[in-house]
Amino acid sequence: MLADWHCAPTRQDRENLLNEGVDPTRVVVTGNTIVEATWSAVPGAAQRAELLARYGLDHGRFVLATIHRPENTDDAGRLSAILTQFAKLPLPVLFAAHPRTRAAAARHGLQADFDRLSPTGPLDHRTYLALASSARLLISDSGGLQEETTVLKKPLIVVRNSTERPESITAGFAHLVAPGPEISRLAHALIGDTGLPARLASVPSPYGDGRASARIAALAADYLH
Structure with missing residues (x-):
């Protein structure tokens, strides 16, 4: 070293x-x-409310989803399973589709499944954090979001084979699953757990105190x- x-x-x-x-x-x-980067990047209440209105969403009553990693987009079976599970979630899904995911859906013949979710285009970081802070559940294969979710105090389903951020899982914020029925099963359980938001709000981020x-x-x- x-x-x-x-x-x-x-x-x-x-x-x-x-x-x-x-x-x-x-x-x-x-x-x-x-931690401090997330605190400084999340927009204020007025802008968050404006974004919810723009997308026709209610605070705490939607799922924010993103998928972009090659392990999920380059495999037709995995991507098909993910899109199928998104359609089975019990709350409206705001699917912020990465260009790679959009192209992969077309390449794999999954355009109909992709379009059925009414995906939005990519979101800038501040907009994404604003929406994430208002969502009931996050689903993603993002690396950074596994850290940010511990600051936002939101549950996250991580759709990946493995993660380099085990602290988020140990702390109870993130849950690692493979593409398939486990996505919607776990989503139903997390959304149905009415005490979860309060419990997560009381858990310190494993990534520090913001200093x-x-x-x-x-x-x-x-x-x-």
């Missing part, structure tokens, strides 16, 4: 570094800057001086 200091986002990351043989005195758990930037800057300043 060439770095003089290692700013580990989580305790688990620190353990991974120690297992690689990094000197413990060179590892500092700072938290992840995703990672300050800790990293202080560490760098102290080292340079």
